[in-house]
Amino acid sequence: MHAAHHWDRINGEAQCRLCPHACVIREGTTGRCGVRRLRQGMLSAEAYGYISSLAMDPIEKKPLFHVKPGTEILSVGSAGCNFRCSFCQNWTISQEHPPLSRLAPRQLIEEALEQGACGVAYTYNEPLINFEYLLDCARLARTRGLLNAVVTNGYIQPPPLAELLPLIDAWNIDIKSLRPEFYRRFCAAELAPVLETVTTVASAAHLEITHLVVTGGNDDLQQIAELVDWIAGLSSEIPLHLTRYYPQYRWEAPATDPELLCQARDLAKRKLAWVYLGNLGQGDDALHCPACNRLLVERRGYHTKSVSITEGKCPQCQRRIPGIF
Numbered sequence: 427m428h429a430a431h432h433w434d435r436i437n438g439e440a441q442c443r444l445c446p447h448a449c450v451i452r453e454g455t456t457g458r459c460g461v462r463r464l465r466q467g468m469l470s471a472e473a474y475g476y477i478s479s480l481a482m483d484p485i486e487k488k489p490l491f492h493v494k495p496g497t498e499i500l501s502v503g504s505a506g507c508n509f510r511c512s513f514c515q516n517w518t519i520s521q522e523h524p525p526l527s528r529l530a531p532r533q534l535i536e537e538a539l540e541q542g543a544c545g546v547a548y549t550y551n552e553p554l555i556n557f558e559y560l561l562d563c564a565r566l567a568r569t570r571g572l573l574n575a576v577v578t579n580g581y582i583q584p585p586p587l588a589e590l591l592p593l594i595d596a597w598n599i600d601i602k603s604l605r606p607e608f609y610r611r612f613c614a615a616e617l618a619p620v621l622e623t624v625t626t627v628a629s630a631a632h633l634e635i636t637h638l639v640v641t642g643g644n645d646d647l648q649q650i651a652e653l654v655d656w657i658a659g660l661s662s663e664i665p666l667h668l669t670r671y672y673p674q675y676r677w678e679a680p681a682t683d684p685e686l687l688c689q690a691r692d693l694a695k696r697k698l699a700w701v702y703l704g705n706l707g708q709g710d711d712a713l714h715c716p717a718c719n720r721l722l723v724e725r726r727g728y729h730t731k732s733v734s735i736t737e738g739k740c741p742q743c744q745r746r747i748p749g750i751f
């Protein structure tokens with residue numbers, strides 16, 4: 427058993443304080459995420475050291491387009507999620523019980539070094555519910571010169587987030603909608619804590635945002651415009667990935683219309699400097715300087731062909747490019 431952090435004992439039960447659900451957990455049962463169980467009066471982090479997936483991926487696939495373009499990152503996932511998205515694109519590991527294997531933090535970091543990864547990405551299922559494993563791996567990765575990237579729904583309480591912030595170099599946070607009713611209906615969660623996390627992370631680390639455009643859910647330009655306005659209010663420099671949905675899990679509507687995604691991109695580009703489309707196949711996602719239009723990163727799909735950024739700036743006009751290069 428690995429002791430969980432961030433919980434209180436209340437009348438023989440546990441109240442988990444890791445994410446905003448704040449589950450009250452009876453002896454022998456787990457919270458909503460399925461990986462934090464009360465055992466003999468102690469809250470156990472059940473997923474600690476258990477993984478469902480491990481792969482060397484282009485970092486662009488996370489998606490992180492402004493972090494070490496052209497490198498590969500060792501990507502690790504476990505099981506469980508604190509959301510219940512009916513359109514989940516990774517439901518076999520987030521909502522079911524996938525086969526798991528053991529991988530201690532030290533083994534994960536050795537693997538990343540052996541494979542020449544630029545760092546470790548905590549991804550695939552929701553990594554924040556495996557907080558203790560993420561914390562231990564991230565600390566070790568730091569000591570060995572690897573960067574840490576988290577791909578998340580952003581559903582975490584402020585105290586554990588504050589503990590993670592100094593260790594995580596890059597975040598990709600999924601904002602599913604700017605409407606609270608969408609989060610309640612489709613994800614069984616609340617919007618406000620996600621926006622709080624995004625706001626905190628934006629001022630502390632490199633942040634990119636993903637927005638999955640779900641047919642029959644949030645696929646209208648008015649909703650996307652609301653999201654773009656909110657992000658622009660935080661910073662017009664935050665990269666936004668508008669991603670194509672495919673029918674998965676309990677949502678059978680057809681895949682997102684590519685034409686709608688292109689309209690959404692054009693709309694977003696009026697307010698944000700960096701907007702990309704995702705899950706569309708081998709599209710051309712070249713990165714041009716918004717000030718002088720110089721080609722900065724040439725890529726096709728997830729394959730980066732060339733990078734021309736000097737000390738975080740456009741080599742032609744010296745405009746600052748947000749990210750880690």
Ligand code: SF4
Nearest residue numbers: 442445448449457459
């Ligand atoms: S992390 Fe899990 S157990 Fe803890 S509050 Fe969130 S859903 Fe509940």
